[in-house]
Amino acid sequence: MSCASDSTGLYNCRDFPSLFALPGYIQASRALMIASIVFGTFGLVATLVGMQCSKIGGENYVLKGRIAAVGGVFFLLQGICTMIAVSWYAANITQEFFNQFYSGTKYEIGEGLYIGWASATLAICGGTCLLLACKGTATDNKVPYPYQPSSRNHVLSVMAPSQSVPSNYGRNAYV
Template identity: 80%
Template structure:
């Protein structure tokens, strides 16, 4: 039961980690809207790294953002959060592989391996939280500009790259939660194996200690 939950958690975390890369590579984080336009000759779409424009004839052109410090704050924050998400996901995968019960990496101390697997679950949760904040913050700015009547610039709609990011975040959070639940779950056999079993030597020592401490209950007059 516990091993199967760990495998499912590892699979969810790995797929969520892969989808982070897919979301970053996708160019359609936001796409210019066609709402209210009768004739559309070109489409503008952007992600965290570049802006592209495609014409109705099929010709498209992309350019990288020229300066990091000239970008809006939410784009810089989204970049940092997505990079942190990749780092957390990498640590989560390594810790989970080491901490799984059937893995031979890291010895056979099940208590230590359980703690390492729990750390991997925390990393997966951090990965999902960072991705969720990045894509949600980016989407919030798109919707704010779209419904702002005073905004005179180009209005955009949510692109498929954000949906991929949301899927990645949900999978990573589910994987981390399953891994933490698997680490906190113990079967009755596992609980019995960790109980303290006093040795016969311990009984002898306790008996000797008792016999030596017994005269302390009497005063000095008892020996006269």
């Protein structure tokens, strides 16, 4: 029971609602937000493992790219779950607010919903960027960088002397 008293000493008691007595859309929104947290955690771990600067996984950059792409998929799933949960909850709040025959407590859209929409949008954008950045390219299409500067301000050639470096600059052009 949840009881309250007023200034005259009268007690008003009502049954305390259980978490399982909540409406179905609130329970579904909670489940979607828990799934969103799990997807975000998996996405964060996969992205950290898949980064090229990470020592986990060795020097296999193809595998690291695929792991980072899986992290992008997890971030997309996180954003979609969050967007569905927040939008569904906001739609029900709006529907109850404008219903003249609804006798329960009428809530309004608050800051939490705006934060949810912003975080869902950022998660979807981040997952999309991560997927697009990790798209597979064949190693034949990669052009090796022909020169690598050393610490003594000399330029060392990585290519064999018989190969010519295609360039738009003359011999006296400096960068």
